[in-house]
Amino acid sequence: MRRALWLIAALFALALPALALDPSEMLDDPALEARARQLDHELRCVKCQAEAISSSNADWSRDARAKVRELIAEGKTNDEVKAYFLARYGEFVLMNPPVKGWNWVLWLAGPVLLLLGLLVALVAQRRRSTKAQGPDGLAPDEEARLAELLGEK
Amino acid sequence: MIAELGHFALILAALVAVVQTVVPLIGAGKRWPGWMAVAEPAALLQFLLVGLSFAALTYSFIVSDFSLRLVTLNSHTLKPMLYKISGVWGNHEGSMLLWVLILAAFGAAAAAFGQRLTDTFRARVLAVQASVGVAFYGFILLTSNPCLRLGRPPLDGQDLNPLLQDPGLAFHPPFLYLGYVGLSMAFSFAVAALIEGKVDAAWARWVRPWTLAAWVFLTIGIALGSWWAYYELGWGGFWFWDPVENASFMPWLFAAALLHSAIVVEKREALKAWTILLAITAFGFSLIGTFIVRSGVITSVHAFANDPERGVYILGILVFFVGGAFVLYALRAGTMEAKGVFALASRETGLVLNNVLLSVASILVFVGTIWPLVAELALGRKLSVQAPFFDTAFTPFMVALAVILPVGAMLPWKRAKLGRVIKQLIPAALVALAALVLVWAVQTGRSALAPVGVGLAVWIIAGGLTDLFSRTGRGSFGNRIARLFRLTRADWGKFTAHSGLGITILGVAAITAWQSEDIRVANVGEPFEVAGLTLTLGEVVREQGPNYMSTTAPVTVEKDGALITMLHPEKRVYPVQAMPTTEAAIHNGLWRDIYVVIGDAQQGGGWAMRTYIKPFASWIWAGCALMALGGLLSLTDRRFRVAAGARKVRRAEVPAE
Helix, strand or coil: CHHHHHHHHHHHHCCCCCCCCCHHHCCCCHHHHHHHHHHHHHEECCCCCCCECCCCCCHHHHHHHHHHHHHHHCCCCHHHHHHHHHHHHCHHHECCCCCCCCHHHHHHHHHHHHHHHHHHHHHHHHHHHHHCCCCCCCCHHHHHHHHHHHHHC | CHHHHHHHHHHHHHHHHHHHHHHHHHHHHHCCHHHHCCHHHHHHHHHHHHHHHHHHHHHHHHCCCCCEHHHHHHCCCCCCHHHHHHCCCCCHHHHHHHHHHHHHHHHHHHHHHHHHCCHHHHHHHHHHHHHHHHHHHHHHHHHCCCCCECCCCCCCCCCCCHHHCCHHHHCHHHHHHHHHHHHHHHHHHHHHHHHHCCCCHHHHHHHHHHHHHHHHHHHHHHHHHHHHHHHHCCCCCCCCCCHHHHHHHHHHHHHHHHHHHHHHHHHHCCCHHHHHHHHHHHHHHHHHHHHHHHHCCCCCHHHHHHCHHHHHHHHHHHHHHHHHHHHHHHHHHHHCCCCCCCCCCCHHHHHHHHHHHHHHHHHHHHHHHHHHHHHHHHHCCCCCCCHHHHHHHHHHHHHHHHHHHHHHHHCCCCCCCHHHHHHHHHHHHHHHHHHHHHHHHHCCCCCCHHHHHHHHHHHHHHHHHHHHHHCCCCCCHHHHHHHHCCCCHHHHHHHHHHHHHHHHHHHHHHHHHHCEEEEEEECCCCCEEECCEEEEECCCEEEECCCCEEEECCEEEEECCEEEEEECCEEEEECCCCEEEEECEEECCCCEEEEEEEEEECCCCCEEEEEEEEECHHHHHHHHHHHHHHHHHHHCCHHHHHCHHHHHHHHHHHHHC
């Protein structure tokens, strides 16, 4: 329902009967059309909440899909098509934020956080094992012997 | 009149919650039994009152009382009864009422089943639980009153959004809320433990079932939502990484981490401080989720300005409770001395890795979700962080998790011999590798995604079987098989839930790598080919539904001349909301779904038709169902059923053994 709530908002804004990509919009050459479909997934509908132009029913997306096909038919490469949209609508139009400038923070967040997490876990583990030889603590050799006996059980 | 009674009951519930917060907390501090005893009847009374209020609102929806603003905006006399009822929570005000209803229900359940907790601890848990309630009652009564009347009631309502008129979606919010709000129990237990300054195995044994239940509900809720998106939105997408979905996914990941770390506290009395922190964070993310959804701040910065009052209020609740809990944590965490020591190679370490991966993955989702907001506010850049980013950044974490899972699950507690476990797992690894190579060789496109997905799934399941079998001790093969069925439900639950994860991974990988799409103009009676199947569009007819108009046509699907199925895709228009919906026709199969959508009539004759072949689609939700089932199995394990109350009995039993 939560997803639906904003979907509603999106759909209300652009209630249109059509169903995203229409057969009449498609290119005749299957190879070019396949490239166009790929690009449809990488460009965002700027009038919608969070949709690619591939699945959006908005007028804007329809025009954008037509433009993508027009540019491809003119022989533009994928990057050139994206550059065309980037120049007109800014980074907002790209589904994937470009890896440059401050966006490095976003792209590096995963690996850096993971390393940090592992480091914290390791330090905590070290501290535990040096500090705590609690009341039931056994010497390492005793413990090994115990583990062996339990394992034998 | 009924609605006013509901409103009044809600105000009373809020007052009871205030009493339930203040009196037992003071009573527990001063050790006054009378004051502490207030908590339980208050919790039950509070639940009763909110229940009354919710029932009043539901009644207003059932009888279509259009003098209520909420009913007018979200209901219609022609709407089927199921959706009149689900309309109660299909809107902001009603869904917040459901939120507090479930919060109070959990409080009442803790009061009813909490007899075995110590008096002070129970009083504190119920007080903390009620304090969260106070904040949300305030929110509803001050900013989102569901019982507002209209001066001039209309003849009929404006109907519920047609997309929401769906059985899958009718039950999606209640499950999601049971999960979200269920985590409030973990939070209350954590904060009560911090106030009390004591965390032990018994504490974990209490927290774990609540967390597990919340996680099971959340799993079902998320799966229902994803399933709904798959069949309702008309192109078979099942997960979009939009902020509202992420809002439910982040608490799910944290709850998964929490229920694993609670095992360590329960069995080994280690990781106490970390588990407390997780419990606070998990509920914190539930609140963040509520904030994201209710304020609309993330999807669009401007929506915030539209409804600043609600957003700011929830932000206030979030800061107060999570901030307050963190301060308490900073003051008290040091007192929670860990008892259990463990070596680097041990089950504990495996679970620590699980926790690191799940928490970091969740925080990563959070960073991705709020990055557009941060970029706009701090850097003045308007940008999008959408599905492609999350797919790239999130997937490695799940792969890593799946790789270590079978090993971690088999390591003995405290001190393990890694080599020995790995040696036991060699057959499972070989089977998984064989599956991976086989899929790689058979598939036509050379994407690594599907083989890796299949390999991981087989690895998790085969590893799980190895684990189960290794628990049957020694003896003849037949004996060990017989003993398999005498293993605890916790063991089986663990195996089922982990296998579910594997199956979901397989489904997601396969559908992503192998799905095919066909969009064309289909003429009536002219067969066309899609991926080896022959489809024929039949006569298109218009029909009248209860509250919609439908355009539908039969589509025959054949393979090599043999009929596979007859599908009936539909296009509906709901006149009250003037809104079209697509009702895809789906043939669910074990190996693949055939997914057919009918579009518009074309100018040159014929109809736009979209056909999707979705391999292993059902496996995604079958896996989710298994995860939930595994959780339920674990939940009914003997140690939770007999729990702390049997402590005395068990002590008596010891000499007899």
